Amino acid sequence: MCPDDFHIFSVLTPREREAVDRITSTRRYARGETIFAEGQDGAGFFIVRTGRVKIYKLSADGKEQILHIFGPGELFAEAAAFDDHPYPANADALEDASILFIPKRPFTDLIALNPRIALRMLGVMSRRLHHLAALIDDLSLKEVPARLARYLLHLTPNPPAHTVITLDITKAQLASSLGTIPETLSRGITKLTLAGLIAVDGSKITILDPDRLENLSWSGKPD
Amino acid sequence: MCPDDFHIFSVLTPREREAVDRITSTRRYARGETIFAEGQDGAGFFIVRTGRVKIYKLSADGKEQILHIFGPGELFAEAAAFDDHPYPANADALEDASILFIPKRPFTDLIALNPRIALRMLGVMSRRLHHLAALIDDLSLKEVPARLARYLLHLTPNPPAHTVITLDITKAQLASSLGTIPETLSRGITKLTLAGLIAVDGSKITILDPDRLENLSWSGKPD
DNA sequence: CGCTGCGTTGAGCTTCTTCAACGATCGTGG
DNA sequence: CCACGATCGTTGAAGAAGCTCAACGCAGCG
Numbered sequence: 204m205c206p207d208d209f210h211i212f213s214v215l216t217p218r219e220r221e222a223v224d225r226i227t228s229t230r231r232y233a234r235g236e237t238i239f240a241e242g243q244d245g246a247g248f249f250i251v252r253t254g255r256v257k258i259y260k261l262s263a264d265g266k267e268q269i270l271h272i273f274g275p276g277e278l279f280a281e282a283a284a285f286d287d288h289p290y291p292a293n294a295d296a297l298e299d300a301s302i303l304f305i306p307k308r309p310f311t312d313l314i315a316l317n318p319r320i321a322l323r324m325l326g327v328m329s330r331r332l333h334h335l336a337a338l339i340d341d342l343s344l345k346e347v348p349a350r351l352a353r354y355l356l357h358l359t360p361n362p363p364a365h366t367v368i369t370l371d372i373t374k375a376q377l378a379s380s381l382g383t384i385p386e387t388l389s390r391g392i393t394k395l396t397l398a399g400l401i402a403v404d405g406s407k408i409t410i411l412d413p414d415r416l417e418n419l420s421w422s423g424k425p426d
Numbered sequence: 427m428c429p430d431d432f433h434i435f436s437v438l439t440p441r442e443r444e445a446v447d448r449i450t451s452t453r454r455y456a457r458g459e460t461i462f463a464e465g466q467d468g469a470g471f472f473i474v475r476t477g478r479v480k481i482y483k484l485s486a487d488g489k490e491q492i493l494h495i496f497g498p499g500e501l502f503a504e505a506a507a508f509d510d511h512p513y514p515a516n517a518d519a520l521e522d523a524s525i526l527f528i529p530k531r532p533f534t535d536l537i538a539l540n541p542r543i544a545l546r547m548l549g550v551m552s553r554r555l556h557h558l559a560a561l562i563d564d565l566s567l568k569e570v571p572a573r574l575a576r577y578l579l580h581l582t583p584n585p586p587a588h589t590v591i592t593l594d595i596t597k598a599q600l601a602s603s604l605g606t607i608p609e610t611l612s613r614g615i616t617k618l619t620l621a622g623l624i625a626v627d628g629s630k631i632t633i634l635d636p637d638r639l640e641n642l643s644w645s646g647k648p649d
Numbered sequence: 650c651g652c653t654g655c656g657t658t659g660a661g662c663t664t665c666t667t668c669a670a671c672g673a674t675c676g677t678g679g
Numbered sequence: 680c681c682a683c684g685a686t687c688g689t690t691g692a693a694g695a696a697g698c699t700c701a702a703c704g705c706a707g708c709g
Contacts, residue, residue, distance in 0.1 A: 373654090373655070373656090374655075374656065375654095375655070375656085385655080385656070385657085386656090386657080386658085389656065389657055389658080390657090390658085393657090393658095
């Protein structure tokens with residue numbers, strides 16, 4: 204969402220940047236590979252250089268809830284750096300990925316010297332909190348078609364009619380991001396299509412009626 | 427949960443504490459009074475001195491999802507201090523309350539001088555992220571009885587059999603915290619009672635079978 | 650060509666919510 | 680002191696939303 208994440212280091216002087224370079228290391232992951240699992244010791248956090256990463260929870264019977272999908276420039280698992288809990292979720296590479304790892308200890312030392320990084324980091328975490336709060340709002344208070352509407356509008360705020368959105372994830376992943384399963388998402392899409400709010404062709408979604416879509420994403424109820 | 431929140435200021439020197447005192451103000455709220463509403467400008471954050479506060483989301487048709495309940499010593503709406511978004515949720519006083527208000531600007535200035543406060547704050551926000559992630563896990567992946575089980579175990583980890591827990595919130599509030607409504611919670615309680623996991627008398631809940639309760643809170647499915 | 654992953658559709662079932670009614674408790678005012 | 684209303688909690692019956700399971704179409708790719 205916010206590739207600015209990477210900019211937490213942009214406030215550094217060149218000398219400080221060298222210090223960062225010294226403590227970080229780049230890791231490579233193949234598509235589908237696990238980066239860390241829930242419960243694993245939170246040794247540090249990550250910044251995506253290339254590829255994409257999904258952060259997700261798994262239920263006992265295998266259902267998955269995606270919390271985030273992060274792309275280049277974005278930072279994840281940052282909470283691990285500031286408490287002693289294990290990672291509270293799983294992280295997999297969605298595609299082949301190159302990822303920067305920043306271990307906990309030296310980074311917190313760095314922050315102690317650099318309040319400006321701390322402020323950046325606080326900003327990043329505030330955004331995460333907002334994102335999760337919005338997700339809870341969806342899960343607890345809205346039906347699937349409304350979540351879908353909100354997702355689309357979040358991708359392109361205030362779209363004019365006939366805006367075309369191309370999904371960059373599979374519908375199964377979208378379902379998991381919205382807290383549901385592919386079948387239910389598929390039916391939700393059908394509902395919005397029949398109601399004339401959107402038109403779908405593969406991964407291309409055309410916004411036909413932005414106003415009613417907006418309304419739906421608020422109210423949680425179709426007209 | 428963590429009254430340590432207040433300790434963010436414990437790392438200050440007396441001189442710095444004076445500076446804090448100068449920028450903060452104490453506000454009083456009556457039971458049921460609104461502290462802030464979703465969408466309102468996030469002017470700063472709060473620390474509870476006395477009383478309790480609920481942070482919640484509201485759906486269009488009035489259903490409420492409680493995100494947090496905070497008591498004395500705890501800090502809330504801290505994310506508002508570090509981004510420019512409006513408050514993403516509502517806050518009401520559950521009881522008559524005395525609350526410290528810390529306005530955004532002078533506080534971020536203070537942090538710029540005091541990396542140690544920043545680290546404390548990062549720790550607080552990490553805990554919030556964990557809490558919300560756990561809530562999402564519940565909402566998306568678990569049934570109501572399992573959420574209840576987890577709630578009870580969270581209050582008293584590893585309880586011996588016959589441990590008695592006294593709820594300090596109403597069952598309606600508990601329902602809202604668990605992402606459901608009083609009727610459904612009531613039926614969930616009945617289910618656990620009939621299964622012999624707990625016994626309930628008013629707001630006193632006795633843990634009868636901690637092992638199966640633990641198991642349920644994981645798996646999301648009764649035996 | 651056949652495989653595999655993705656997406657859709659249908660039928661049946663579970664869980665949760667809605668709506669309504671009712672009992673208990675508690676504090677207030679007559 | 681009792682009556683009343685308000686809040687809280689429980690229960691029942693009906694309906695809605697979502698999930699499971701199974702089948703099928705389709706595309707890409709070996």
